[in-house]
Amino acid sequence: MLSESSKAVVIATLPVVRAHGEEITGRFYPRMFAAHPELLNLFNRGNQATGQQKAALAASVVAYAEHLTGAGGPAWDAILDRIAHKHASLGITPDQYTVVGRHLMAAIGEVLGAAVTPEVAAAWDEVYWLMACELIAREARLYTTADVAGGGAIWRDWRVTGVVSEATDVISLTLVPADGGPVPGFVPGQYVSVAVDLDGGLGQQIRQYSLSGRPGADHWRITVKRVRGVGGAPDGLVSTVLHERTAPGDTLRLSPPFGEVSAVAGDGPLLLVSAGIGLTPAMSALEHLAATAPERPVVLVHADRDGSAHAHRHELPRLHARLPNLRLKLWYEQTTDGDDPAALTAEVASGRVDPELIPLSPDAHVHLCGPLPFMNEVRGGLLRRGVPVERIAYEVFGPGMLRGGV
Numbered sequence: 310m311l312s313e314s315s316k317a318v319v320i321a322t323l324p325v326v327r328a329h330g331e332e333i334t335g336r337f338y339p340r341m342f343a344a345h346p347e348l349l350n351l352f353n354r355g356n357q358a359t360g361q362q363k364a365a366l367a368a369s370v371v372a373y374a375e376h377l378t379g380a381g382g383p384a385w386d387a388i389l390d391r392i393a394h395k396h397a398s399l400g401i402t403p404d405q406y407t408v409v410g411r412h413l414m415a416a417i418g419e420v421l422g423a424a425v426t427p428e429v430a431a432a433w434d435e436v437y438w439l440m441a442c443e444l445i446a447r448e449a450r451l452y453t454t455a456d457v458a459g460g461g462a463i464w465r466d467w468r469v470t471g472v473v474s475e476a477t478d479v480i481s482l483t484l485v486p487a488d489g490g491p492v493p494g495f496v497p498g499q500y501v502s503v504a505v506d507l508d509g510g511l512g513q514q515i516r517q518y519s520l521s522g523r524p525g526a527d528h529w530r531i532t533v534k535r536v537r538g539v540g541g542a543p544d545g546l547v548s549t550v551l552h553e554r555t556a557p558g559d560t561l562r563l564s565p566p567f568g569e570v571s572a573v574a575g576d577g578p579l580l581l582v583s584a585g586i587g588l589t590p591a592m593s594a595l596e597h598l599a600a601t602a603p604e605r606p607v608v609l610v611h612a613d614r615d616g617s618a619h620a621h622r623h624e625l626p627r628l629h630a631r632l633p634n635l636r637l638k639l640w641y642e643q644t645t646d647g648d649d650p651a652a653l654t655a656e657v658a659s660g661r662v663d664p665e666l667i668p669l670s671p672d673a674h675v676h677l678c679g680p681l682p683f684m685n686e687v688r689g690g691l692l693r694r695g696v697p698v699e700r701i702a703y704e705v706f707g708p709g710m711l712r713g714g715v
């Protein structure tokens with residue numbers, strides 16, 4: 310709870326802080342990285358360069374202030390959970406909150422100048438620490454559940470046992486713990502962080518990859534799409550290393566599995582909707598159900614550019630044989646003679662997914678994963694068709710949330 314005195318100050322200053330959000334963020338990161346260059350290894354350089362992530366931290370503090378002052382807004386439990394899982398997968402530690410808080414408050418002071426009286430500074434500091442404490446507590450619980458001693462202890466070496474080409478520009482990697490220890494379990498939909506050292510002494514970068522194999526198997530599998538730079542932008546840092554420089558026998562640093570979104574929620578009908586590389590949680594869900602609940606009614610709707618871009622598609626007939634109540638519906642922007650519905654055991658349509666034509670049980674739990682515009686469109690269509698909002702879970706393969714989130 311925000312103290313009454315701070316509440317009044319935060320209400321009075323919210324409009325000016327919100328209006329200068331971008332400027333505050335613009336000052337915050339450079340001053341924090343200048344004082345703590347080691348944090349460059351923690352943050353995503355691509356997101357920093359494109360500005361995608363930059364706004365997320367300050368914007369979420371402002372949105373949290375609105376929440377604390379009673380202005381309503383989104384469902385905070387879900388948002389805090391999402392951030393905490395992401396932070397845990399990066400090994401964020403409580404002491405780093407002091408660093409972020411100091412530089413965020415200093416950036417607010419630099420931008421708003423004399424408007425930041427000691428009372429104003431104290432009120433926003435209170436907002437920051439209320440949010441920080443919520444996150445620190447959630448992250449501590451996640452570390453305990455993952456059986457690690459804290460953020461500093463998340464990294465473990467894994468040995469690559471296989472590299473398989475799955476489609477154009479998509480490979481999967483199979484991995485086992487390098488120390489021969491047990492393979493931790495996970496829920497389909499969860500992801501691991503992968504930390505790679507960049508060439509030329511450029512430090513480390515961390516990215517998340519959803520586990521695409523079966524929980525309980527004696528190995529993990531991730532499926533990675535190579536990100537190529539378009540229009541002069543550089544190629545993706547980590548996906549390029551994984552594609553070009555990773556071979557069986559190599560070692561990778563991986564986090565435990567984290568992620569608050571289950572791809573197998575409920576125990577009734579399940580609708581999995583994916584596009585492009587967003588199919589990785591769905592593949593894990595199908596493998597899991599084939600092993601544990603083969604009778605469960607499942608629809609997989611998958612959209613891709615064409616059959617050659619569709620990773621894991623050769624696995625679908627095998628899964629279909631093990632899941633008698635599975636219905637597969639594929640939408641390819643371009644179909645070819647090779648897209649034989651009988652061989653694929655799937656319905657195959659040309660063009661983009663039409664949400665009106667998605668097979669839908671009234672009581673289905675839905676899991677979406679793909680580019681944000683795709684998910685917004687599909688979710689909008691499913692909501693119009695009467696699916697309750699709380700039954701639609703979604704995963705974003707980058708920073709950000711769907712319309713209506715922070």
Ligand SMILES: Cc1cc2nc3c(=O)[nH]c(=O)nc-3n(C[C@H](O)[C@H](O)[C@H](O)COP(=O)(O)OP(=O)(O)OC[C@H]3O[C@@H](n4cnc5c(N)ncnc54)[C@H](O)[C@@H]3O)c2cc1C
Binds near residue numbers: 355520534536544
């Ligand atoms: C929860 C979660 C699960 C995920 N699961 C998967 C998965 O299963 N499979 C998968 O393949 N991916 C997955 N991802 C995405 C993955 O984490 C990476 O984001 C992806 O591999 C790209 O990382 P990269 O380092 O190759 O690219 P980055 O280096 O991060 O580059 C990303 C983009 O930014 C652009 N960019 C970089 N620098 C600049 C610049 N200076 N100017 C302009 N543009 C620039 C690049 O051109 C590129 O388009 C997941 C992400 C999340 C958050």
Ligand code: HEM
Binds near residue numbers: 362365401
């Ligand atoms: C109250 C304090 C904080 C808030 C409100 C906050 C908020 C956020 C949000 C909203 C995201 C994006 C989540 C997503 O959608 O994927 C995020 C990601 C991230 N946060 Fe925090 N955060 C806080 C503290 C910290 C601290 C202390 C650190 C460590 C120095 C940190 C490091 C990161 C990193 C590295 C990411 C991933 C972003 C990327 O790599 O581009 N955060 N945070």
